[in-house]
Amino acid sequence: MIPQAVLDEWYPVGMAAQVGPPPGRETMLLGQPITLFRDSAGIRVTGPDGDLAVTVAYGHVWACLGTPAHALFPIPEATQEGRRLVDCGVVRVKCSPLRAVENFLDIAHFPFVHTDILGAEPHTEVARYEVQIREDSDEVWATKVHFYQPQAAKSAEGGIVTEYMYRVPAPTASVLYKTCPARAGEWDVIGIFVQPLTEELCDVWPWMALFDDETPMADLIQFQQMIFLQDRSILENQIPRLLPLDPGMEIPTQADLTSVAYRRWLKRKGLTYGAQMVAA
Template sequence: MQNGIDKASLDQWYVLDTEAVIPVGRSQNRLLGTDLTVVKQTDGAIEVFAEGRVEPLPLRHRFGFLWATPGEPQREIFPLPEADERDRRYVPCGVVTVKASGLRIVENFLDMAHFPFVHTDVLGAEPHTEVQSYDVEIRREEDEVWATNCTFFQPQAALSASDGITTQYMYRVMTPFTTILYKTCPNATNRWDVIGLFVQPLDPGRCRAHPIMYLIDDVSTTTELIHFQQMIFLQDRIILENQRPVLLPLEPRKEVPTRADASSIAYRRWLKEKGVIYGATTTAA
């Protein structure tokens, strides 16, 4: 399954599907340009085989997803304590196929500047278009990118929000293709709502995105919550599929960043340090 793929991309855990939707029997999937066969027994046991490889792929079961790796990850799947808090709503939001680089999707997730223009009257609105300064760091011990002290005015920060509020944000990138957003919880001011986005790169310029939420919300129905999140992501998909170049540029002269792009700059620098090039371009303009 190597196919010339960089080791940093191979040695990661990737979501393949929500476990509950994997059918009994044989089904097809794809990861990093290689076709996969998923075999699920009637007792729920699962094996995943990659084309051209005899042994099944290593698997993990976490957050309601089936994870696999074609390589040898140095770490287990990242911790997410909120996933184990019993009063939170666990809301898997399906899967969306996107004709874009998986790295582009993660970077878009980190971007606040597009809120008023893409998610108008929901996550942002004019004239509140300025992204305030925030803090970004690469946490070396965890090997993660964090953006903290982020704020943005939002007309409807969450489905449960009844009015516009200045929302507090924290962004966390755990692996090149997984990221989490912690944001102000309208129903519990001392806690965060948690939204995760786990990207499954099918090919360099095509992927599947698996959103998930852990919320403090005992009012909204699950269907309403899923529809709200899918509405947001489908608005993003239009932008993502029209970005050029399709692959994420890691050469700094390829795209000109602004002050609002601090998290993007750190993310790209982190990718370069790790040697991740799947879904990226490293050539200068």
């Protein structure tokens, strides 16, 4: 049985620009077969029990199998003037959708998995940062995250200490804000929107809203795909595939405070699809 709280959330199911006329595209959401297509009424998503609630935002189609508990989370930067919005396509990963999000929240792996791009030895230390579950918006936030990066973005020349903020506004979506190399005082925004196909299989749709008028679109997309594909071989080799919410199963450190808060938030809200409660 899928908990009602899970069914009542929004999940990404495709890129809006790719939705065509019937028969459309068949995919899956929380183990259920669904179909996306475009007709005179706009973009529709149908499941075994008829039409699903649909929202189109941030380049993607979002659907809800139950009754939406709230509107889709806001990303105010998506409408900020001067930003380029980049749909990065999809990558399928054999892992829990929650593990995909948790990896996105993690910086300590940069020197070992994104070597010489997002991190490099000996700059491995993760300084203390701040984490909170914001009660007003019901989101997990990490702020004042700093990390040394050899090549923080496609437009970055040479190493810089990058500042990050992370937020988890939905169980399988995360948005990060990072130092913008091209425009001091602004943040580049990168989201990963994870479509839970099943508890152990997901489609990941990265998306970006950047201040970068120089770099060709194909380069921006490939930079993001390169980063995410470096993570994929990690995500497919974590044991167990499900995210353990049992505190005894994995050992976090201070660098993992965002992940600790994310797991606590999931547990508190009963968003346990893709999670494992007790050690198997």
